[in-house]
Amino acid sequence: xxxxxxxxxLTAGMxxxxxxxxxxxxxxxxxxxxWLNVWFERKAYQExxxxxxxxxxxxxxxxLIFAYVxxxxxxxxxxxxxxxxxxxxxxxxxxxxxxxxAAEWCFFMIEVAGIYVYVYTFDKxxxxxxxxxxxxxxxxxxxxxxxxxxxxxxxLTPGVWPQTGKFFDGFFNQTYWPQLLMRTSAMFxxxxxxxxxxxxxxxxxRARASVVRTASxxxxxxxxxxxxxxxxxxxxxxxxxQADLAALLRPGLKTGLIVPPALTALYFxxxxxxxxxxxxxxxxxxxxxxxxGIFSFERTRELIRKPYVIPGYMxxxxxxxxxxxxxxxxxxxxxxxxxxxxxxDPFVPPELREVTDANRLRAGRMIALIECSSCHSLETGGIRxxxxxxxxxxxxxxxxxxxxIDSLGAMPFMPGFSGTDAEKKALAxxxxxxxx
Amino acid sequence: MDVVTMLKGMTDPMGIPFYPIAxxxxxxxxxxxxILLVNVSLGAVALAVYGRLKGGARWExxxxxxxxxxxxxxxxxxxxxxxxxLFVQVLYDPFWYASNVLSAAWVIGFVFVxxxxxxxxxxxxxxxxxxxxAWGVLSFSCFLLAGAIMHVLNYQMLLPERWAGWxxxxxxxxxxxxxxxAFSLPRFLHFIVxxxxxxxxxxxxxxxYFAARPDFDADYLxxxxxxxxxxxxxxxxxxxxxxxxWLVAIPKDLHFTSDPVxxxxxxxxxxxxxxxxxxxxxxxxxxxxxxxxxxxFAVVLAMxxxxxxxxxxxxxxxxxxxxxxxxHLDLGSTALFLGTFVLxxxxxxWLLAVAFQSGRVxxxxxxxxxMRAWGKLSLGLLAAWIVLVAGFGVFVTLRNGGx
Ligand code: HEM
Numbered sequence: 001x002x003x004x005x006x007x008x009x010l011t012a013g014m015x016x017x018x019x020x021x022x023x024x025x026x027x028x029x030x031x032x033x034x035w036l037n038v039w040f041e042r043k044a045y046q047e048x049x050x051x052x053x054x055x056x057x058x059x060x061x062x063x064l065i066f067a068y069v070x071x072x073x074x075x076x077x078x079x080x081x082x083x084x085x086x087x088x089x090x091x092x093x094x095x096x097x098x099x100x101x102a103a104e105w106c107f108f109m110i111e112v113a114g115i116y117v118y119v120y121t122f123d124k125x126x127x128x129x130x131x132x133x134x135x136x137x138x139x140x141x142x143x144x145x146x147x148x149x150x151x152x153x154x155x156l157t158p159g160v161w162p163q164t165g166k167f168f169d170g171f172f173n174q175t176y177w178p179q180l181l182m183r184t185s186a187m188f189x190x191x192x193x194x195x196x197x198x199x200x201x202x203x204x205x206r207a208r209a210s211v212v213r214t215a216s217x218x219x220x221x222x223x224x225x226x227x228x229x230x231x232x233x234x235x236x237x238x239x240x241x242q243a244d245l246a247a248l249l250r251p252g253l254k255t256g257l258i259v260p261p262a263l264t265a266l267y268f269x270x271x272x273x274x275x276x277x278x279x280x281x282x283x284x285x286x287x288x289x290x291x292x293g294i295f296s297f298e299r300t301r302e303l304i305r306k307p308y309v310i311p312g313y314m315x316x317x318x319x320x321x322x323x324x325x326x327x328x329x330x331x332x333x334x335x336x337x338x339x340x341x342x343x344x345d346p347f348v349p350p351e352l353r354e355v356t357d358a359n360r361l362r363a364g365r366m367i368a369l370i371e372c373s374s375c376h377s378l379e380t381g382g383i384r385x386x387x388x389x390x391x392x393x394x395x396x397x398x399x400x401x402x403x404x405i406d407s408l409g410a411m412p413f414m415p416g417f418s419g420t421d422a423e424k425k426a427l428a429x430x431x432x433x434x435x436x
Numbered sequence: 437m438d439v440v441t442m443l444k445g446m447t448d449p450m451g452i453p454f455y456p457i458a459x460x461x462x463x464x465x466x467x468x469x470x471i472l473l474v475n476v477s478l479g480a481v482a483l484a485v486y487g488r489l490k491g492g493a494r495w496e497x498x499x500x501x502x503x504x505x506x507x508x509x510x511x512x513x514x515x516x517x518x519x520x521x522l523f524v525q526v527l528y529d530p531f532w533y534a535s536n537v538l539s540a541a542w543v544i545g546f547v548f549v550x551x552x553x554x555x556x557x558x559x560x561x562x563x564x565x566x567x568x569x570a571w572g573v574l575s576f577s578c579f580l581l582a583g584a585i586m587h588v589l590n591y592q593m594l595l596p597e598r599w600a601g602w603x604x605x606x607x608x609x610x611x612x613x614x615x616x617x618a619f620s621l622p623r624f625l626h627f628i629v630x631x632x633x634x635x636x637x638x639x640x641x642x643x644x645y646f647a648a649r650p651d652f653d654a655d656y657l658x659x660x661x662x663x664x665x666x667x668x669x670x671x672x673x674x675x676x677x678x679x680x681x682w683l684v685a686i687p688k689d690l691h692f693t694s695d696p697v698x699x700x701x702x703x704x705x706x707x708x709x710x711x712x713x714x715x716x717x718x719x720x721x722x723x724x725x726x727x728x729x730x731x732x733f734a735v736v737l738a739m740x741x742x743x744x745x746x747x748x749x750x751x752x753x754x755x756x757x758x759x760x761x762x763x764h765l766d767l768g769s770t771a772l773f774l775g776t777f778v779l780x781x782x783x784x785x786w787l788l789a790v791a792f793q794s795g796r797v798x799x800x801x802x803x804x805x806x807m808r809a810w811g812k813l814s815l816g817l818l819a820a821w822i823v824l825v826a827g828f829g830v831f832v833t834l835r836n837g838g839x
Binding site for chain 2: 001002003004005006012015019065068069070072073074076077079080081083084085087088090091092094095096097098099100101102103105106107108109110111112113114116117120121123124125126128129132133135136139140142143146159160165166167168169171172174176177320327328329346347348349350351352359362365366369
């Protein structure tokens with residue numbers, strides 16, 4: 001176990017969520033944009049339409065600056081956020097998937113070099129070579145998605161990995177293909193939306209119309225296919241995830257999954273028919289809409305993993321809750337229940353290791369920080385605030401709260417409490433005190 | 437709980453897919469590249485800001501070139517930094533994570549500091565006016581702060597005996613992560629001062645590279661080379677002093693000064709200093725630009741290895757070694773990495789070769805038949821990678837129960 005980082009109201013997990021969602025915009029732009037770019041560059045050369053190159057240049061500058069300033073840094077940001085919010089979880093992933101990430105890094109290197117060479121050698125190197133650079137970038141950036149989707153889907157559906165412990169058994173799992181295809185489709189939609197935005201600023205009417213028409217058709221097609229693959233993805237979700245979905249998918253989130261992408265699709269359809277109507281602010285709004293859709297999807301994906309960060313292995317509060325014979329790992333629950341979480345976690349201050357009358361509330365708070373704060377705010381506001389929840393359940397006395405604590409594990413989305421009886425009482429006393 | 441038991445309990449039980457030495461070598465190699473690019477970035481941005489403030493035709497021209505190079509170098513430093521970030525977590529997980537969580541707010545802040553620094557570097561670059569120098573100063577300061585945070589994380593991890601004290605306060609735990617707990621000024625400076633030496637060598641390379649271009653004025657290039665050589669020498673001399681200071685600050689009981697890797701690195705440093713001294717008095721130092729660059733690379737690589745040795749010594753105080761994790765050999769994923777690495781080097785070299793060759797001629801550049809074939813091969817390799825991995829994926833999926 002590691003020290004705890006508590007983010008009041010927001011929870012540390014939400015910090016990961018916010019950075020990760022932001023990251024989707026530049027990262028999917030980066031994987032998708034170059035396909036559109038080489039398409040227009042080739043068209044410009046073949047049909048001798050230099051005005052299209054004006055678009056290609058602007059669009060690749062956007063890619064260079066936006067994706068490689070904010071995209072690469074927010075990618076590093078996700079990593080840092082997981083490091084401080086869930087160190088044991090990211091550690092488990094890294095120790096399994098280090099070679100996957102190392103391979104992905106090789107493609108990052110190609111991408112970064114590729115985008116600079118592409119942008120700075122326009123009109124400098126011959127056309128064939130320049131297109132070749134574009135294609136290399138497009139392929140290399142899509143391969144990063146091929147890799148990362150394996151690791152992302154592993155966190156929900158580890159396939160037969162819990163039995164074999166082998167890299168590829170977890171990597172190519174039942175949600176891998178639908179999610180790869182869905183993200184691939186979505187990346188064309190995102191690239192299309194950015195392209196509309198860039199094209200809306202072009203002076204040349206004809207270039208603007210051609211780019212907007214093509215980009216919105218790519219966008220529409222991408223969204224439609226992403227919708228189809230989303231249904232496939234939903235259909236192959238394992239029963240625990242389905243149960244979470246039934247319990248936790250609130251109307252707001254559901255609306256967020258459907259309405260913004262649908263509106264964006266309508267906008268793309270409209271532009272496909274009347275490309276000259278493209279302008280900057282509606283274009284920007286379309287990107288905001290896509291952002292809302294992605295945020296809803298990523299939130300949902302996060303919800304349906306609960307109570308695990310690595311299913312069949314580690315809970316969201318980073319306690320190892322299952323045996324993993326393939327790696328020679330045993331569940332930590334027996335030990336925690338026997339000796340207590342406050343003794344098990346080496347970072348608990350010495351004075352709190354044993355619950356006493358004098359330290360009961362502080363020990364209870366420590367337990368809440370360790371076992372609950374990854375999903376719950378301990379304040380009266382914010383994400384899933386425990387004081388509010390306890391009050392809502394009408395649990396007023398420590399004894400009432402103890403009964404609630406006993407029932408946690410029965411809910412599909414929460415790990416049960418682990419620790420000694422004295423620790424449970426301390427947690428109950430603390431929770432009752434903050435629910436007043 | 438004593439530190440040894442604590443560390444044992446914290447080490448990830450998952451094991452690692454290959455022998456630890458592989459991750460250690462990759463960690464040292466990629467860290468050396470990372471810190472070199474960090475130094476190029478800081479050096480280039482510093483020269484760019486100085487040049488714009490100073491004004492005059494030569495300085496303004498140099499400033500523009502350095503600002504552009506700076507933007508690319510920062511991208512490089514970031515992307516190369518990802519690799520040591522990965523490998524440090526594989527081998528030193530208890531140390532790295534504890535250090536990070538204890539200063540969590542700064543870890544998150546690091547990302548935004550970098551965004552601000554990088555964003556303002558572009559504003560500075562596009563700005564072109566003297567008043568926009570402020571953006572360059574802001575950018576440089578942000579990068580320095582980012583480096584300081586990185587340094588703290590790397591230093592705190594070496595002091596596990598102090599973690600518990602940092603974490604507890606008044607009968608509770610400090611869970612806000614808003615404090616930076618340990619800072620070693622000589623160690624920090626040892627990584628930052630070389631920016632000026634590397635910046636100087638970068639100027640030598642700049643002068644050497646563009647000497648082939650008829651549209652570049654020889655006076656200007658000669659001036660940059662002499663400036664670079666002087667800068668490189670004086671900064672390296674300062675770095676040697678900082679090195680001694682750091683050495684004095686390192687706990688004696690680690691016996692770092694008698695370590696052969698360190699002695700080799702120090703000896704190489706002295707050779708480099710002698711070479712740079714000669715260059716600083718040479719009227720045409722760009723002749724030896726490649727020697728200087730090779731020397732800098734060798735010293736940085738050896739110093740990175742010495743830094744790893746030092747880390748081993750620090751964690752060794754508590755019986756921890758890089759062989760702490762059980763090895764569960766996973767040849768499939770090891771092969772995936774090796775194959776991708778070879779592909780990556782080949783494709784990356786092509787891209788860099790295109791950039792190198794095309795930049796060296798004035799006006800348009802046409803790829804020869806070999807470059808053209810290499811380009812096609814690069815694309816073919818990428819396509820083959822996708823087909824192979826997807827094909828293998830379909831095979832694994834079918835074997836494990838189908839779609
Ligand atoms: C321009 C901004 C940056 C500066 C000035 C900088 C500077 C430094 C310095 C001085 C160190 C050595 C610290 C020590 O050992 O005491 C270091 C190490 C490191 N940096 Fe950076 N860095 C920067 C950006 C980044 C970024 C964006 C990343 C992540 C992608 C990164 C990842 C790392 C890692 C992982 C190490 C430790 C390597 C190891 O322990 O082997 N750095 N950096």
